[in-house]
Amino acid sequence: MSGPNSNEKESDMTEADILLTVEDVKATYNHAIRALDGVSLTLKRGEIVALLGANGAGKTTALKAVSNLLPAERGQIVAGRIRFGELDVAAVSPDALVRAGLVQVLEGRHCFRSLTVEENLVSGGIGRSAKRGEIAADLERIYTWFPRLKEKRRLAAGLTSGGEQQMTAIGRALMSRPRLLVLDEPSMGLAPLAVQDIFRTLRRLNREEGLSILVAEQNSAVALTYADKAVILENGISVLSGYARDLKSRDDIKALYLGQKPSAAVLAAY
Numbered sequence: 001m002s003g004p005n006s007n008e009k010e011s012d013m014t015e016a017d018i019l020l021t022v023e024d025v026k027a028t029y030n031h032a033i034r035a036l037d038g039v040s041l042t043l044k045r046g047e048i049v050a051l052l053g054a055n056g057a058g059k060t061t062a063l064k065a066v067s068n069l070l071p072a073e074r075g076q077i078v079a080g081r082i083r084f085g086e087l088d089v090a091a092v093s094p095d096a097l098v099r100a101g102l103v104q105v106l107e108g109r110h111c112f113r114s115l116t117v118e119e120n121l122v123s124g125g126i127g128r129s130a131k132r133g134e135i136a137a138d139l140e141r142i143y144t145w146f147p148r149l150k151e152k153r154r155l156a157a158g159l160t161s162g163g164e165q166q167m168t169a170i171g172r173a174l175m176s177r178p179r180l181l182v183l184d185e186p187s188m189g190l191a192p193l194a195v196q197d198i199f200r201t202l203r204r205l206n207r208e209e210g211l212s213i214l215v216a217e218q219n220s221a222v223a224l225t226y227a228d229k230a231v232i233l234e235n236g237i238s239v240l241s242g243y244a245r246d247l248k249s250r251d252d253i254k255a256l257y258l259g260q261k262p263s264a265a266v267l268a269a270y
């Protein structure tokens with residue numbers, strides 16, 4: 001991963017390893033509000049990278065930049081570049097990015113509430129112009145990852161629990177067979193057990209199917225437990241990046257950037 005304090009040498013990476021690069025991206029809303037002021041990250045194939053930071057740090061904006069969703073919100077990238085594989089993201093429409101393998105699950109577990117869980121899932125495969133048999137096979141695959149969704153498949157999504165709605169939103173994204181799954185705060189508003197359940201499944205998808213994941217989270221403890229690497233945003237700038245296990249063991253980083261209570265040792269040092 002690149003970044004101001006990366007602990008991985010750039011020479012360790014080859015072009016072919018890299019799936020996503022965000023290079024010093026700056027972005028505004030309404031040509032006025034500066035939401036990103038220099039965000040950089042690199043995600044290798046098969047990695048889980050967490051994007052961490054406080055409220056308003058720019059996590060959602062960074063993810064929307066990656067999926068080219070900013071123009072829909074009067075947002076603009078004013079400097080820098082984002083590449084997904086060979087593609088220059090700014091030049092590709094969001095639906096073409098989905099077809100190329102980059103799909104985002106937006107913040108707030110968006111489901112079609114009046115459609116059944118299964119109808120929600122099927123809607124995720126439509127853009128792929130898949131054959132009927134393929135859709136059925138993909139549904140079974142999703143049900144293997146999220147057995148609870150199979151039990152609830154005939155129920156309106158709006159009547160399922162928050163965790164099940166998040167699983168439905170993720171399952172719908174998986175129906176497009178992505179190479180990179182982008183998730184915005186999947187833990188938001190969920191009970192701790194549901195959060196663990198979802199992150200455990202995401203990690204299995206990553207390890208067993210090679211799915212690459214970029215996940216923005218305020219819950220840094222859970223994100224650092226399941227991610228390989230993390231990037232910390234502060235005021236729209238990526239101020240720190242490195243291996244999740246290293247960042248997790250740093251009390252000073254947790255206190256300075258991740259809103260955790262500083263220990264006596266950290267207080268003494270600063």
Ligand SMILES: Nc1ncnc2c1ncn2[C@@H]1O[C@H](COP(=O)(O)OP(=O)(O)OP(=O)(O)O)[C@@H](O)[C@H]1O
Pocket residue numbers: 029030033034035053054055056057058059060061062073218
């Ligand atoms: N659609 C928008 N129009 C104008 N300003 C926006 C818009 N979305 C976000 N912003 C502003 O951009 C900045 C970054 O917000 P963003 O939502 O990206 O941060 P975040 O880290 O995801 O925060 P949170 O964790 O609270 O969702 C904030 O100052 C926010 O007010």
